[in-house]
Amino acid sequence: MKFGYFDDKNREYVITSPQTPWPWINYLGNEDFFSLISNTAGGYSFYKDAKFRRLTRYRYNNVPMDSGGRYFYIKDEETIWSPGWKPCKTPLDSYECRHGMNYTSILGEKNGISVKALFFVPLKTWAEIQKLTITNNSEAVKKLKLFSFTEWCLWNAAADMENFQRNFSTGEVEIEGSVIYHKTEYKERRDHYAYYSVNAPIRGFDTDRETFFGLYNGFEEPQVVADGKPRNSVAHGWSPIASHCIELELQPGETKEFVFVLGYVENGSDEKWESKNIINKTKAKATIAKFDTAVKADAAFIELRAYWNNLLSIFNVTSGDEKLDRMVNIWNQYQCMITFCFSRSTSFFESGIGRGMGFRDSNQDLIGFVHQIPERARERIIDIASTQFPDGGCYHQYQPLTKRGNNDIGGGFNDDPMWLILGTISYIKESGDFTILDEMVPFDNDISLAKTLFDHLTVSFDHVVNNLGPHGLPLIGRADWNDCLNLNCFSNDPNESFQTTENKTEGTKAESVMIAGLLVVYGKDYIELCRKLGKTVEATRAQKEIDKMIGAVKQHGWDGEWFIRAYDYFGHKVGSNENEEGKIFIESNGLCTMAGIGLEEGLCKKALDSVKERLYCEHGIVLNNPAFTEYYIEYGEISSYPPGYKENAGVFCHNNPWIMIGETVIGRGDNAWEYYRKICPSYLEEVSDLHKTEPYVYAQMIAGKDAFRPGEAKNSWLTGTASWNFYAISQFILGIRPDYDGIRVDPCIPSAWKGFEITRKFRGATYNIRVVNTNHVSKGVVKVTIDGNIHNSNLLPVFETGTTHSVIVEMG
Structure with a gap:
């Protein structure tokens, strides 16, 4: 069942029913100011960091789902409705949502009135534009009242949800003309505020949530809207909001346009105030003035469209298959931009609070993005490398606002360093810029420890070869790419994190064949780079290490028909035919065949044949088989999931491309293409009711053959699936x-x-x-x-x- 259609000419997905199987979202902004918006206008906005600079409030996992956002209420006599259907859920005469490249347009019609809301973030602007076009299509004069609504978050999204004894007393606002300013904590430790404006005189306003809604009402029934009269409430603590009230009269056929601006400002310490307790509004007014007419807003929108026209002209395929062409030319590249901007930090599955920018994730995201804007990729590589430690280890994540490592997560994920080699070499091959290797880059953000980026690549390589186990294979640490294979955790305490708990490390024999394959794939690239630079001694040294690793994998990582996954703490095989459950895994077989380990002896073909026989199903390639049906304390989180979900035999779409690429290594294009189509969203549009997530972007996981509901997807948008699938289709299938x-x-x-x-x-x-x-x-x-x-x-x-x-x- 479909809930819309692709409009390839306009590069839009058109949603024709507001009741999609899950909120189908889009992202606004591509540099500093960002918003998430659903097909019913739910979501929120933030500046750079969804945890520390969240402008508007959003409640995850709420009832009903996707409650809260940027809402408009239309009061037409006794009828109250919203153009996005929610929050009022008044039946509409027609509805359409168009998600495009960093913009969303929602059109609703009711009783002869059409309201089109266009949402976008202009280039190089710290604000979201909301352009409303209201048309009277009836034959009668219409007198309407328009109410806007957004709810302010008290900046730190984590504290906003927990520290109520403080939060209920701190909220502060200012109102000047048609602009509502949110200035909580501005007078003490903050140098920033937010604002919400409209380019028209207003009948009134409200800034106190309970006054606007009524204490026991929800988003769907604001008391102020029902009464048709703003209260001009000024928030003092409790829960500040921003709502404008505009009265308008429309003749038959008449259209009126309004431009709302939701923005963010930072002021230096010496320019915070106009006068005592009155914020300096200079920057806010300058931004508002840039978009204070519909003509100006339209010009900014045209500029945004032109920006994306240029980006999407860099790589284009004409294959005769419209589903392939639209994914490669439009949606996959667009998703790669989004994952570059956010890593895994904020979506409708990630709250923006618990995760920052991943070291591993961000390096992998580069391979799908670097062709679009190489300069930004260069900057990101420097940021990532700056969170590395002198021994080559690194923080697993860093915060986008501070660009410093996340101490709560720490490091110890032993695959992380090698991905820096992938990211850097991908950048150099795209740009031809070898000068990045001479950049002085700090370790742990300490400039006194700075060395060249090339030195960072060397210690990344060495971190693997200096941390080997008894079989000469890389020690896994807390985990490798599969964060849920925790071979040193041994947790019986539900209050412990699987991924940061190491109850057994001394004398560990936990080794990863996946990291071994990773070392060979990108170790070869490192060697090629060394030779390109004339560093023959280093190339020779590295080659010896690669040769030893290939030998170790052939001797200790081959199970007869496929590559094993790992050795556990005790030195027992994981992912072997000797195991009762979890006999075969996708990761080691993907990376070892990408590396061509045993290619001449036929090992790659055998491994890939085993993948097809044991892991492949109608929804893609599952991560492991058979699924775990009980908790194995020596394996950790992977065995805690129900069979068929996430890392326990779900179709983890991120690593399916590793098998696709492996198939191209041995020349089997038919298999690579079959696997590509199986998880590609545009080929799944007809089963959207089952798939559940957006048919225009990849999901991280599709429920596998052992699941209760095979084929149901979760965790769309922010996944390495985007970059890896673009990498696989563009560089290895299309070649x-x-x-x-x-x-x-x-x-x-x-x-x-x-x-x-x-x-x-x-x-x-x-x-x-x-x-x-x-x-x-x-x-x-x-x-x-x-x-x-x-x-x-x-x-x-x-x-x-x-x-x-x-x-x-x-x-x-």
Whole structure:
């Protein structure tokens, strides 16, 4: 069952029913100021950090779901309704929500009145614009009352939900004209405030929540709206809000437009005040003035659209399959921007409080984003590396506002350091900028400990090879990529965190074959980089370590038909045919085949055949099989989940692309394509009622074959699935792969394909690439022509900036 449709021309998903199986959301903003918005206008806004700078309040896991947001109430005589259906839930005559690239438009119609609300964050602006267009489509004069509503959060989103003995006494506001200012704690320790304005005279306002709603009313029935009369309440403590009341009269066919601005300001300590206890509003007024007419708001919106037109022109495929094209050209790249901005911190599944920017996560997110804005990727790499320790270990997460490591989580996740090599090399291959390696980057944000970024890569590599277990395989630490495989935890206390508790570490034999594969994949890249830089001694040293690791994996990590997952604390195999449950895992088989370990001996083919036989199902590739049906204290959190969910045999979409890439290593394009389609959202749109999450973005997890409801997805948007699937489809299936000295074209596609076309902008030049597959092979390039001339390599050279070149690649 579908709840909308793709509008590819406008790069929008159009939702035609407000009652989607789960709130289907979008993100506004792409740099400092951000908002989450659902298809019924739920959600919230924040500046940089959803924990420490949350502007508006939102209640997760509420009843009913998705309550609270930026709401508009229309009072038309005795009828009260909202254009997004919620919160009033008054039946609408028509409804439509269009989620686009960093904007959302919601249109509701009732009794001859249409209200279109356009929400977006203009470029380089610390504010959300809400443009309302109200039209009288009836034949009668309409007298309406319009009420806006947003609820202020008291900045720290965690304290906002718990410290009520203080919170109920601190809220402060100012009102000046049609602008409501939120200034809680501004007079003491804060240098920032928020505001909510409208570009029209107002009949009145309210800033106290209980006055506006009535103490025992909900979002759907505000007393002020029912009465049709604002109370002009001024919040003193309790729960501050912002609501404007506008009275308007519309002739038949008449339209009126209003621009609301929800913004954020920071003032230096010497410019906080206009006069005693009166905040300095200069910056707020300047922003409001930039958007104080519909014409100005429209111009900013056009600029945002142009920005995304440019970003999405960098990589485009024409394949003849509209579902593939829309994901590669639009939605997958868009999701990669969102995951770059937020890592795993804030969505409708992540509260923005418990997690910051992940070291591992952010490095992986770069591989799907770096082609869009390499300069921002460069800055992110420096930020990530700055949270590393001198021995190569690192904080698992850092806070986006402070860019400092999160002490509550700490480190000890032993796969983390190697991902820095992936992120950095991906940036260099895209940009050609080797100077990043000479940047002096602190350890633990201590500039006195700074060394070059290349030194950071070296200690990342060494952190793995210096922490090996009895089989010569990497020690797992608290966990590896799978945060729920906690082989040193041994927890019987429900108050302990699986991921930060290590009850047994001394003498541990817990080793990870997944990290071994990771070391080989990106250790090879590190060696290639060293040779490119002329660091032959370091390349030789690293090669010896890689060779030893390959030997250790073949000797101790191979189970006969697949790669085992790990050794536990006691030195027993995990992910082996010797186990009763959890005999085979996806992670080690993905990374070891990506690394080509045992390729010549046929190990990769055997492992991938076992994955298809034992892990593959109609909804994707599950993480492990058989699912755990009891709690194994020596394994930790993974066995705490019910069978078929999350890390316990769910389809963990993040690592499905590792198998896709592994299949391309051995040349099986049909399998790689089959796996790609199985979890790609646009191919699942028809089963949206089962899938539940948005049909335009990837989810982290789809319930596996052992689950109560196989095929049901959770945790959409903020997942490494976005970057890894774009990486897999663009660089390994379509085979358009950036390299140090150009673009390498090496497709691995379904044999039935006749070919495809790619437009790729790379270092200032445009490559129009046509791949021809008249021989119906899956892999292999036999001829390349550039601008009509034979080119004796599948590595296309770097061309002069501003030039366009025609490339024909023949497979065979």
